[in-house]
Amino acid sequence: MDRNVLIEIGTEEIPAGYLEPAARSFEKGLRDLFSSNKIPYSKISIFYTPRRLAVIVENIAEKQERVVNKIKGPPAALAYKDGKPTKMAKGFASSKGIAIDSLIIEKIDGNEYVVAEIEQEIKSTTEIFKENLPSIIKSIEFPKKMRWEKTDFLFARPIRWIIAMLGNKVIPVCLAGVESSNTTRGNRLISKGKIKVNPSNYKKKLKDSFVMADQKERRNFLKSLIEKEAGKIKGVPYFSPGLIDEVSNLIEYPFVILGSFDKKFLTLPDKVVISAMETHQRYFSVKKNSKLMPYFISGINNKPNKEIIKGNEKVLTARLEDAKFYWEVDRKVPIKERLSKLSGIKWHKNLGNLFERTQRLIELSEWIGERVDNINLSVLKEGAKLSKVDLTTLMIRDGKEFTSLEGYIGSEYGRAEGLSGDVCKVIEDHYKPRNVEDELPSLREAAVVSLADRIDLIVGSFLAGEKPTGSRDPFGLRQAMNGFIRILLEFNFSFSLDELLKKNLQLFSSIKNTEIFEEIKRFIIEREEASLQNKGVRYDIAKAVLSEKWNVILDSYLVAKAMMKIREDEVEFEKLVIGQKRVSNILEGKTPGKVNKSLLKEKEEKDLFNKAKDIEPALKKFIGKREYIKGINQLKRIRPYIDNLFDNVLVMDKDEKLKNNRLALLYYVRSLFHLFCDFEEIIID
Amino acid sequence: MRKISYIIQMKKVNINFQTIYLKLQEFWAKKGCTVGLPYTSEVGAGTFNPLTFFGALGKEPLNVAYIETSKRPKDGRYAENPNRMQQFQQYQVILKPVPYDVQDQYLKSLEYLSLDISKHDIRFVEDDWESPTLGAWGLGWEVWMDGQEITQFTYFQQVGGINLDPISAELTYGLERIAILLSGVNSVFDLPWSPKKTWADLNKEQEYQFCVYNFDEANINSLSKYFEECKEEAKRLININLLYPGYDFVIKASHTFNLLDARGALSVEQRNNYILEIRKLANIAAKKWIEMYS
Numbered sequence: 012m013d014r015n016v017l018i019e020i021g022t023e024e025i026p027a028g029y030l031e032p033a034a035r036s037f038e039k040g041l042r043d044l045f046s047s048n049k050i051p052y053s054k055i056s057i058f059y060t061p062r063r064l065a066v067i068v069e070n071i072a073e074k075q076e077r078v079v080n081k082i083k084g085p086p087a088a089l090a091y092k093d094g095k096p097t098k099m100a101k102g103f104a105s106s107k108g109i110a111i112d113s114l115i116i117e118k119i120d121g122n123e124y125v126v127a128e129i130e131q132e133i134k135s136t137t138e139i140f141k142e143n144l145p146s147i148i149k150s151i152e153f154p155k156k157m158r159w160e161k162t163d164f165l166f167a168r169p170i171r172w173i174i175a176m177l178g179n180k181v182i183p184v185c186l187a188g189v190e191s192s193n194t195t196r197g198n199r200l201i202s203k204g205k206i207k208v209n210p211s212n213y214k215k216k217l218k219d220s221f222v223m224a225d226q227k228e229r230r231n232f233l234k235s236l237i238e239k240e241a242g243k244i245k246g247v248p249y250f251s252p253g254l255i256d257e258v259s260n261l262i263e264y265p266f267v268i269l270g271s272f273d274k275k276f277l278t279l280p281d282k283v284v285i286s287a288m289e290t291h292q293r294y295f296s297v298k299k300n301s302k303l304m305p306y307f308i309s310g311i312n313n314k315p316n317k318e319i320i321k322g323n324e325k326v327l328t329a330r331l332e333d334a335k336f337y338w339e340v341d342r343k344v345p346i347k348e349r350l351s352k353l354s355g356i357k358w359h360k361n362l363g364n365l366f367e368r369t370q371r372l373i374e375l376s377e378w379i380g381e382r383v384d385n386i387n388l389s390v391l392k393e394g395a396k397l398s399k400v401d402l403t404t405l406m407i408r409d410g411k412e413f414t415s416l417e418g419y420i421g422s423e424y425g426r427a428e429g430l431s432g433d434v435c436k437v438i439e440d441h442y443k444p445r446n447v448e449d450e451l452p453s454l455r456e457a458a459v460v461s462l463a464d465r466i467d468l469i470v471g472s473f474l475a476g477e478k479p480t481g482s483r484d485p486f487g488l489r490q491a492m493n494g495f496i497r498i499l500l501e502f503n504f505s506f507s508l509d510e511l512l513k514k515n516l517q518l519f520s521s522i523k524n525t526e527i528f529e530e531i532k533r534f535i536i537e538r539e540e541a542s543l544q545n546k547g548v549r550y551d552i553a554k555a556v557l558s559e560k561w562n563v564i565l566d567s568y569l570v571a572k573a574m575m576k577i578r579e580d581e582v583e584f585e586k587l588v589i590g591q592k593r594v595s596n597i598l599e600g601k602t603p604g605k606v607n608k609s610l611l612k613e614k615e616e617k618d619l620f621n622k623a624k625d626i627e628p629a630l631k632k633f634i635g636k637r638e639y640i641k642g643i644n645q646l647k648r649i650r651p652y653i654d655n656l657f658d659n660v661l662v663m664d665k666d667e668k669l670k671n672n673r674l675a676l677l678y679y680v681r682s683l684f685h686l687f688c689d690f691e692e693i694i695i696d
Numbered sequence: 697m698r699k700i701s702y703i704i705q706m707k708k709v710n711i712n713f714q715t716i717y718l719k720l721q722e723f724w725a726k727k728g729c730t731v732g733l734p735y736t737s738e739v740g741a742g743t744f745n746p747l748t749f750f751g752a753l754g755k756e757p758l759n760v761a762y763i764e765t766s767k768r769p770k771d772g773r774y775a776e777n778p779n780r781m782q783q784f785q786q787y788q789v790i791l792k793p794v795p796y797d798v799q800d801q802y803l804k805s806l807e808y809l810s811l812d813i814s815k816h817d818i819r820f821v822e823d824d825w826e827s828p829t830l831g832a833w834g835l836g837w838e839v840w841m842d843g844q845e846i847t848q849f850t851y852f853q854q855v856g857g858i859n860l861d862p863i864s865a866e867l868t869y870g871l872e873r874i875a876i877l878l879s880g881v882n883s884v885f886d887l888p889w890s891p892k893k894t895w896a897d898l899n900k901e902q903e904y905q906f907c908v909y910n911f912d913e914a915n916i917n918s919l920s921k922y923f924e925e926c927k928e929e930a931k932r933l934i935n936i937n938l939l940y941p942g943y944d945f946v947i948k949a950s951h952t953f954n955l956l957d958a959r960g961a962l963s964v965e966q967r968n969n970y971i972l973e974i975r976k977l978a979n980i981a982a983k984k985w986i987e988m989y990s
């Protein structure tokens with residue numbers, strides 16, 4: 012008989028999304044157990060379906076490997092005198108329960124010590140399982156756990172049976188009121204009663220009972236069945252990301268049905284029809300020449316029959332009827348007339364309604380639109396104006412599975428009414444990117460409205476006291492700002508955030524609220540910092556750059572990139588940074604006035620001043636062209652003059668006038684550095 | 697062909713709403729449940745019934761089953777959509793502690809309705825249920841039959857904001873949906889209620905009129921005031937240990953909120969505030985129950 016182990020945790024249906032991570036966590040728990048207890052094995056395989064998490068461990072050892080623990084005793088010099096064990100050695104040996112002559116001497120950290128070698132008690136694999144399996148099962152990770160019985164065991168769903176077997180023998184364990192056995196259950200709809208298994212026939216016996224325990228096999232089989240079914244109607248199934256994995260984890264054995272619906276529903280926008288199929292029902296849609304067909308395919312857990320098909324068709328038809336009802340009722344009110352209806356929808360506590368929000372979006376969009384290139388202002392304005400009107404439609408307000416289509420619905424209604432394609436695109440795309448993986452808006456105008464939408468959400472939420480704290484961010488402000496930054500960088504937009512914020516606060520009639528302004532500014536800088544660090548910028552450089560450049564995100568990004576590049580040459584970089592640090596240190600945060608040229612007495616101070624004046628135009632030219640590496644390299648040219656000044660001139664002269672003028676000179680030099688970033692923040696390793 | 701479908705039709709005529717309801721009563725009574733009665737104020741779900749709301753609290757075992765007329769004003773469609781109504785019937789079962797074979801018992805109850813489960817695709821699909829107004833939540837599933845949700849199956853973890861011990865299982869059957877499936881009709885309107893009457897005969901006019909009231913005629917001003925009154929009355933009564941009348945006002949507040957919501961009178965923000973207020977009341981009631989009875 013092979014020495015294979017089978018563990019199966021039989022449960023009530025575990026949520027599809029929980030399965031794979033849970034199986035991995037179970038596997039890891041076992042691997043850790045085997046390695047910490049020195050139990051060799053050749054292979055672990057994991058299996059899972061909605062009703063079970065299982066592992067098979069192949070060729071596992073019967074018992075632990077021999078483990079010898081070494082315990083350090085007294086120094087050898089004290090333990091033996093004239094080759095004979097002292098009292099100390101005897102005491103040590105007896106305290107460890109070993110004979111005096113089995114002590115050995117070993118060199119530890121250069122000194123010789125007496126060492127006792129103690130063989131650990133060797134346990135059988137069965138015993139190790141008995142002792143540890145409950146706690147390993149208990150520590151399987153799930154997003155949410157529940158209680159259901161009196162021992163208060165926590166698991167994703169109730170555990171109803173446990174198999175624990177080594178070869179043909181049951182390993183007795185008990186947890187959550189369930190005792191281990193050698194019986195499992197098959198597909199609950201087709202197979203009845205308990206099924207006796209062992210590690211060798213587990214997979215096969217389950218398959219005979221319509222359970223395909225291997226997820227990969229189940230998924231691939233399901234996929235091929237779906238493709239075959241679509242082939243029957245000369246169509247191609249549409250696999251939305253993740254859908255096939257999810258469906259394969261909703262069933263224990265794949266069967267599929269092909270159902271149809273009335274063609275009349277194909278007049279609805281594609282995404283509406285697909286949402287009706289996917290969001291709740293998890294059906295696969297079918298396309299032919301990239302056009303939707305009036306069919307759907309569903310993965311099911313039982314052998315197909317006409318009644319099952321009819322039942323599913325009815326459900327889908329009801330959902331599509333709902334969508335059609337919304338579509339028809341909504342279209343009675345043209346979307347331009349919906350603008351005023353926005354005033355009936357409150358946006359936020361004390362912050363007015365969606366009509367007022369839209370007015371702000373129009374103004375903010377225009378403000379940004381005037382500051383970036385290649386914007387069609389009339390498309391921009393119209394798009395901003397209509398961006399939120401679909402929130403007044405039944406499809407969005409009431410449609411449950413369709414609410415996630417906001418934007419898309421507005422654009423589809425617009426298209427159906429003959430609105431310009433670009434305006435529709437702005438309506439559809441201004442929500443993008445919805446998350447890190449989402450794509451960016453496809454039109455510049457849509458990108459601008461997206462920026463307006465995001466900043467207004469952020470400013471509004473801060474005004475309403477809804478700021479993100481810790482892991483709480485109910486209005487998704489961090490995500491909104493991350494998208495804002497992404498858009499600015501991808502579209503190369505540059506304008507002053509400071510001014511945009513003030514404009515937005517003014518639109519809320521809160522321009523005097525400087526406290527809120529500072530809070531929002533801090534929030535924005537924090538997001539910019541995270542974004543820079545995500546792009547591989549060191550935290551100190553990010554901080555340094557943002558303290559000067561937060562206002563124009565494109566610049567902060569380019570300067571940070573330049574600084575990272577320059578930093579590659581460490582020696583040069585250090586020179587640059589230290590030069591400016593010497594300047595800053597002596598200034599101690601003072602801000603003296605202008606340099607008086609006639610008071611520059613020493614050659615060194617004249618030189619520094621002239622050199623700085625000399626490079627200033629070049630610096631500004633490069634900054635204007637956003638050529639920051641070249642700009643920063645100009646700074647290197649004044650470094651020797653700074654050193655010269657410090658080495659040969661006493662800045663803190665007794666003469667107050669001279670001293671102040673020298674400080675003014677240094678302050679001027681510092682200001683040139685600060686055209687790029689705050690060098691004081693930079694840490695030299 | 698016509699003859700065959702006639703025969704099928706004939707066979708199915710025996711299954712109607714009331715046979716299903718009666719059979720469920722019978723099934724759960726045989727399983728040892730006390731058959732309870734629906735509550736007397738308007739509730740949004742069987743969970744509001746004190747049998748469940750208070751029954752789930754505390755240590756004593758509880759097996760109870762009852763039908764509940766549930767009113768959700770917002771879900772109405774003027775009796776035009778055969779799948780959406782502002783009033784429907786739930787069959788509610790509470791099992792505490794949860795029997796080991798609770799899922800099998802549930803499936804047996806379906807078989808008891810002469811449903812051959814080996815010929816259907818029945819699945820337990822993740823759905824973690826929550827009643828924000830009741831401060832109640834649990835983990836469980838919606839049970840699908842051939843793609844249609846027919847039952848909500850929940851292991852309560854909290855009610856009225858209080859952790860439960862022991863845990864109860866709550867089974868909530870959507871009676872109309874099950875009856876539609878079993879009788880083979882296409883619409884709730886055609887659903888035979890008894891051999892002589894259809895759902896439409898008994899309910900359609902009422903459904904329509906309530907939709908007009910809920911969506912168009914409900915008096916926003918007086919409802920808003922009434923909500924405040926219910927709130928105060930609930931607090932006052934619970935405070936002087938008149939828990940059941942007090943809790944009744946929590947239920948009334950909740951229904952009043954549902955009406956205001958259906959009427960479109962609430963912004964998102966207001967809506968959240970109303971929910972929060974009702975949840976606070978539910979929490980006060982649950983705490984009082986524990987103080988008085990456990």
